[in-house]
Amino acid sequence: MRRLLNDVEKVLISEQDIQARIVELGREITAAYTDQDRLLLICVLKGAFMFLADLVRQIEVRHAVDFIEISSYGSGTVSSGVVRILLDLEQDITGRHVLIVEDIVDTGRTLDYITRNLQTRGPASLRVCTLLNKPSRREIDVPLDFVGFEVPDEFVAGYGLDFAEAYRNLPFIGVLKPELYKPQGQDEPDSCR
């Protein structure tokens, strides 16, 4: 872990703050659903896997989990703009109360695609829980029902979120040193991620 920590410029949200907020989110979600709701949590892979694992332990109503994997980013911090399903759900969501669990909503393109896609499958309700929200970069307005934290316009990593598939195992949300993702000779950070 020490080698990974050397790549971190600053910690934005500490492990303690993440865990404390997840306890609150668990209470909010528990209050919003009842045991009769046939609740299904859909984890958006890969970034939300750690959040889902901690969140479900704070939710006190009966529920099932399923997974969907979407590609929206390449290996860097620049969005490809192309969204497609890499892994689809195992379960039929018709008539289910569905809660999408996301790691971060940035431009909103990924979530917009997922919600429109899932809506066509006839869920009884469809809501969204995201750990992080980056509202400054929103291109598509997507309603968010449960939000952990708002983050500034910086590329963040840790607690499930990656940069080039690494750093997911950091227990906090941090900003990496700029030289890691800046091409050689480029002084300004990417304006489009």
Ligand code: IMP
């Ligand atoms: P959007 O489609 O622009 O809203 O981006 C959503 C997806 O992009 C998220 O689910 C993440 O996988 C990824 N993403 C966006 N911003 C960041 C970031 O700051 N760090 C890591 N991944 C990010």
